[in-house]
Amino acid sequence: MRLEGGINFRDMGGYETLDGRKVKKGFFFRSGSLSRLTPQDCEYLKAFSIEHIIDYRDHHESSKDQDILWDGVQYECCPANPASHATNADHGDFFSSESLEALPSDFMESLYRQLPFANAAYKKLFHKVDSLNQGAIVQHCAVGKDRTGVGSALLLLSLGVPQDTVLQDYLVTEQTLLPFKLKILSVIEPRLTEKAKERFEYMMSANENFLHTALREITSRYGSYESFFEHEYALTAHKRDQWKSRFLE
Numbered sequence: 001m002r003l004e005g006g007i008n009f010r011d012m013g014g015y016e017t018l019d020g021r022k023v024k025k026g027f028f029f030r031s032g033s034l035s036r037l038t039p040q041d042c043e044y045l046k047a048f049s050i051e052h053i054i055d056y057r058d059h060h061e062s063s064k065d066q067d068i069l070w071d072g073v074q075y076e077c078c079p080a081n082p083a084s085h086a087t088n089a090d091h092g093d094f095f096s097s098e099s100l101e102a103l104p105s106d107f108m109e110s111l112y113r114q115l116p117f118a119n120a121a122y123k124k125l126f127h128k129v130d131s132l133n134q135g136a137i138v139q140h141c142a143v144g145k146d147r148t149g150v151g152s153a154l155l156l157l158s159l160g161v162p163q164d165t166v167l168q169d170y171l172v173t174e175q176t177l178l179p180f181k182l183k184i185l186s187v188i189e190p191r192l193t194e195k196a197k198e199r200f201e202y203m204m205s206a207n208e209n210f211l212h213t214a215l216r217e218i219t220s221r222y223g224s225y226e227s228f229f230e231h232e233y234a235l236t237a238h239k240r241d242q243w244k245s246r247f248l249e
């Protein structure tokens with residue numbers, strides 16, 4: 001998306017589904033924080049009739065880096081992090097060498113293994129999708145990679161987009177996030193140890209294995225995506241067929 005202050009903001013439409021249809025453009029968007037949007041960006045986004053913004057960040061994250069909103073859009077902060085990965089307002093500088101070096105070796109895999117299940121934020125996402133009329137929805141977190149990555153994957157899968165395509169959409173973030181990632185690194189790199197730099201790259205990457213971890217856990221627990229959606233999010237086959245009629249072409 002042509003945004004001056006956007007982070008990894010993109011339309012999720014255009015992907016082909018298993019039955020040969022395509023997800024309509026202009027309904028579902030994914031992004032990082034919206035705190036850097038310019039007035040020109042807001043004017044540009046008004047044209048997309050976006051009704052809802054779902055912010056997956058923890059409350060203190062969103063309060064310290066508040067989204068810039070435009071007329072006609074409704075905002076809701078719905079933290080998606082599991083308790084084990086919730087950010088702490090008193091944690092200090094997360095991008096310090098000390099904090100980065102302290103990350104467990106499987107920090108990201110553990111996050112992705114938990115995100116899809118009993119997640120109130122994704123329940124809110126599906127509720128908002130179900131109530132969409134002609135408007136659109138934006139789901140986002142800090143950089144639009146992990147919490148948003150899983151939320152976007154679940155939405156695409158619920159519409160019948162093949163798993164391989166969902167993984168491709170996730171991996172696009174490796175390119176679209178790069179400018180912002182390099183900007184952060186240019187500021188913090190002088191004070192980081194080599195190990196901390198490695199942990200920063202690990203945490204900020206869109207690694208195929210991260211999303212694979214979430215998808216494997218889903219099929220391990222439920223056997224199929226159909227069973228997962230019905231039991232975790234009350235998305236029956238009938239409900240998903242209704243969505244396909246509305247959001248596919």
